[in-house]
Structures are given as structure tokens and as C-alpha cells.
Amino acid sequence: xxxxxxxxxxxxxxxxxxxxxxxxxxxxxxxxxxxxxxxxxxxxxxxxxxxxxxxxxxxxxxxxxxxxxxxxxxxxxxxxxxxxxxxxxxxxxxxxxxxxxxxxxxxxxxxxxxxxxxxxxxxxxxxxxxxxxxxxxxxxxxxxxxxxxxxxxxxxxxxxxxxxxxxxxxxxxxxxxxxxxxxxxxxxxxxxxxxxxxxxxxxxxxxxxxxxxxxxxxxxxxxxxxxxxxxxxxxxxxxxxxxxxxxxxxxxxxxxxxxxxxxxxxxxxxxxxxxxxxxxxxxxxxxxxxxxxxxxxxxxxxxxxxxxxxxxxxxxxxxxxxxxx
Ligand SMILES: C[S@@+](CC[C@H](N)C(=O)[O-])C[C@H]1O[C@@H](n2cnc3c(N)ncnc32)[C@H](O)[C@@H]1O
Numbered sequence: 001x002x003x004x005x006x007x008x009x010x011x012x013x014x015x016x017x018x019x020x021x022x023x024x025x026x027x028x029x030x031x032x033x034x035x036x037x038x039x040x041x042x043x044x045x046x047x048x049x050x051x052x053x054x055x056x057x058x059x060x061x062x063x064x065x066x067x068x069x070x071x072x073x074x075x076x077x078x079x080x081x082x083x084x085x086x087x088x089x090x091x092x093x094x095x096x097x098x099x100x101x102x103x104x105x106x107x108x109x110x111x112x113x114x115x116x117x118x119x120x121x122x123x124x125x126x127x128x129x130x131x132x133x134x135x136x137x138x139x140x141x142x143x144x145x146x147x148x149x150x151x152x153x154x155x156x157x158x159x160x161x162x163x164x165x166x167x168x169x170x171x172x173x174x175x176x177x178x179x180x181x182x183x184x185x186x187x188x189x190x191x192x193x194x195x196x197x198x199x200x201x202x203x204x205x206x207x208x209x210x211x212x213x214x215x216x217x218x219x220x221x222x223x224x225x226x227x228x229x230x231x232x233x234x235x236x237x238x239x240x241x242x243x244x245x246x247x248x249x250x251x252x253x254x255x256x257x258x259x260x261x262x263x264x265x266x267x268x269x270x271x272x273x274x275x276x277x278x279x280x281x282x283x284x285x286x287x288x289x290x291x292x293x294x295x296x297x298x299x300x301x302x303x304x305x306x307x308x309x310x311x312x313x314x315x316x317x318x319x320x321x322x323x324x325x
Contacts, residue, residue, distance in 0.1 A: 011125045014150070016142035017118055024234050024270065030282075031267075031274045037283035038226060040172045041116050041143060045229045049120035051222040053094055058218060060210040063168055066317040067198045070310050071097055071166075074319070075104035078196065081308070081321055085160030086110040088188070090144045091169040093117070095124040097198075098164060102132055110159075114140040114148075145177070147184050161193040168200035168317070171254070171288040175298060178288075182302030186324055194323045195304055201311070201318050202289040205249035212247040212255045212287065220245035223259055223284045236269040246281070253294075255287040292318055 023042060030038040044052065056064040071078070084107055089098050092113035102108055111128070115121040118141040129137040142148060163185050173181055185195060213219050223245050227238040244260045261276035268274070276282075290298075295318070296306045304322035311318045 010129050011122070011137045011139050013122065014138070014140045014142070015118070016140065016148075017116070018143050018146075020233065027230055027234060028269060028272060031269065032272075035283060036276075036281065040285040041145065042229070043222065043226055043284060044115075044117040044120070045225070045233075046117070046119050048222060048225050048229070049093065049117045051218060051225060054218050055214070055222060058211075058214050058216070060214045062207065062211060062316050063198075063200055066312050066314075067166055067168075067319065068097060068100065070312055070317065070319045071100040074310050075100050077308075078321065079104040082162050082194070082196075083160055084109070085162045085194070086112065087162050087164050088112040088114065089164040089166075090114050090185075091116075091165065091167060092121065092124065093167070094120070095128045097166045099128065099131070101164070102128075102135070108132075108135060110136045110138065112138045112140060112150075114142055114144055116141065116143050145173070145181065148188060150188065161189045163189055163193065163195045163197075165195065166198040168198050168287070170197060171200055171290075172285055173288075174286065175288065178298050179301050182299055182304060186303050189324060191324055194307070194321065195299070197299075197320050197322070199295045199318045199320060200287070200289050201315055202253060202291055203316060207316070208249045208255055208289070209247060212257060213245070217245075219247065219257075223257060226284060227259065230269070234269060236267060238267050239265070253289055255285075255289070256283065257285040257287070258283050290318075292320075295320060296322075 027038055030036060055061050078101060087098060092115045095113055113121060113125050121139050121141055125137050125139040170178060224240060224243060227240060227243060230236045231238050242262050242265055244262055246260050247255055247257045250256050258281035261278060261280045263278050266273050266275050292309055299322050303325055305325050307323050308321040309318055
């Protein structure tokens with residue numbers, strides 16, 4: 001682990017970014033499976049993070065504005081529940097939503113932002129630190145699906161630790177991975193910790209599908225940027241003109257997102273030939289949707305006790321507050 005202070009700010013950076021070889025290994029393995037699939041965490045290089053931010057502003061992408069509205073409505077109530085705890089945000093991205101909480105918590109002392117996208121993380125933390133001069137801001141560049149050992153945070157004794165996980169990013173994990181992730185989170189929080197987590201609700205596919213395949217093609221550009229990243233960082237030769245994008249709701253309870261080969265073709269990576277048939281798909285993401293009781297049942301398996309849950313009037317999105325038992 002490397003730790004240093006970011007120039008021009010009070011940010012402390014812990015750089016646990018997975019090495020390039022891990023990216024190479026996971027991409028090669030994923031491209032050689034019968035159903036080609038690459039983990040969603042690799043979508044977020046600098047360009048990917050920018051495209052995701054653009055998705056958040058789309059009319060079709062109801063998730064961001066709905067979660068923000070719930071946070072704004074409930075900020076005072078949440079601040080009372082959180083007390084003077086330290087906020088640890090997973091997948092912090094632009095750190096936009098946490099600002100709503102911090103504005104309701106003028107006494108907050110420490111904010112820990114954790115994200116795999118290093119540059120975006122640093123830029124977001126720098127901007128947040130500027131807006132909150134008294135706040136200690138700790139940036140951790142890491143993969144949150146791996147168990148984390150964070151000595152800096154663990155040295156902050158006697159503080160209630162609150163994990164904040166907005167954006168329904170939990171939906172990118174398979175349900176069995178959700179329980180393991182929540183158990184890892186529980187271990188990090190220790191016995192008096194709590195979790196504030198945004199979870200997208202099940203709803204009509206007429207609302208869900210456009211959210212993940214918008215009319216301007218930004219969701220498609222976001223997925224296809226993964227191929228550009230693999231070409232640039234790993235030296236592959238994907239021809240971007242020969243791939244498309246598709247997203248649909250599978251009634252098991254998830255949106256499935258795929259890059260689609262537009263013809264029979266062969267891609268080369270590290271001396272390996274990767275054949276694609278016409279219409280063959282490469283999965284980039286699953287996004288699971290949960291009813292309130294379904295998500296509470298998963299969280300309970302990981303040792304969390306549901307305390308409060310807030311939804312919007314249209315029942316599009318849920319925000320759960322859970323405490324460790
Ligand atoms: C769906 S975006 C959500 C961003 C923001 N929290 C929001 O609510 O709008 C997911 C964020 O999590 C980060 N991320 C995705 N997978 C990750 C992983 N395995 N470890 C750490 N960060 C990850 C991405 O870089 C991105 O910033």
C-alpha cells in the first residue's frame with residue numbers, strides 16, 4: 001500500500017489499485033468462457049467514469065435523481081441516526097450524493113471515499129475537501145469486492161462507522177456475492193457500525209430497459225468503452241465498428257447488459273485468438289433489482305438488522321439504513 005497526501009489539498013491517498021496484470025488475467029479468462037463476460041468494475045477508466053456521470057443526467061436514468069430526492073428529503077433524519085460517525089463511501093465516484101449528507105452533518109470529522117477509478121476518485125475528493133475545509137478526507141483506490149485491511153480507518157477508535165453505498169451498485173454483484181460483500185463490510189465496520197445503502201426496486205421493464213439502453217446511446221458508449229480500454233491498456237485489436245450493445249430485463253430480477261458482435265470475427269490479445277460469432281454476446285454487467293423484503297433478507301444473512309427504509313412516492317428506489325446486530 002502506498003499512502004501520500006495529494007498536492008494542494010488535505011486528502012490522504014491509499015493506493016491499493018489492482019495491478020495491470022490482474023486486469024489482463026481477468027479479461028483473458030472472461031473472453032475464453034462459453035458466455036464471454038468481463039467484470040463490471042473494469043468499465044470505470046477515466047472515460048468510463050465520465051460516461052457514467054453523463055448517464056446519471058439522462059431522463060431515462062431515473063436512479064440518480066430519485067436517490068438524490070430521497071437523500072434530500074431524509075438528510076436530517078439520517079444525520080441524527082449517523083451521529084458523529086465516520087462516513088466510508090464505497091464506489092464513491094463523483095462523491096455527489098455524500099455532499100447532501102455532509103451538509104446535514106456540519107460536525108462530521110472524517111470522510112473516507114473508496115473507488116477503483118483512481119483519477120476520478122482524486123478529483124472528486126479534491127473538490128469535496130475544498131467545499132468542506134474542516135473535514136478529513138481519505139481516498140482509497142481499491143477494489144471493494146476484495147477484503148480490505150485499512151489501518152488508517154481502524155485506528156479511529158470509538159467512532160460509529162457508517163458505510164455509505166449509493167447508486168444501487170450492489171446490484172452489480174450476484175446475490176451470493178452480496179452476502180459475502182456485506183460480511184466483509186460488517187468486518188470493516190466493527191460491532192457498532194451501520195450501513196446506508198441505495199437499492200433499485202423491481203418495476204416494469206418499460207421503465208427499466210430504457211434506463212440501461214438510452215435513446216442517445218450513452219449507455220452503449222459506456223459499455224463499448226471497455227473494448228477501447230482493453231485495446232489501449234492490453235494491446236488488443238477490437239474493431240469498435242464491429243460491435244454493438246444490448247440491454248434487457250430478465251424476469252429473474254435483473255437487467256443484463258451485453259456487447260454484441262456484429263459479424264463473425266477474431267480478436268487478438270496477448271497472442272491468444274478470441275473468436276466471436278455473429279450476434280455472440282460479451283456480458284458487461286448484471287444489475288439486480290430487489291423488493292424491500294428481498295434485500296433485507298440478504299442483509300440479515302450478513303448480520304445486519306434493518307432499521308429504516310425510505311422509498312420515493314413512485315416506488316422506484318429504496319434507501320436502507322441497517323445496523324450490525
Ligand atoms: C454505478 S457507479 C456509482 C457512482 C456513485 N456512487 C453514484 O451513486 O452515482 C459505481 C462506482 O463504483 C466504482 N466501482 C465499481 N466497481 C468497483 C469495485 N469493485 N471496487 C471499487 N470501486 C468500484 C466505479 O468506479 C464507480 O465510481
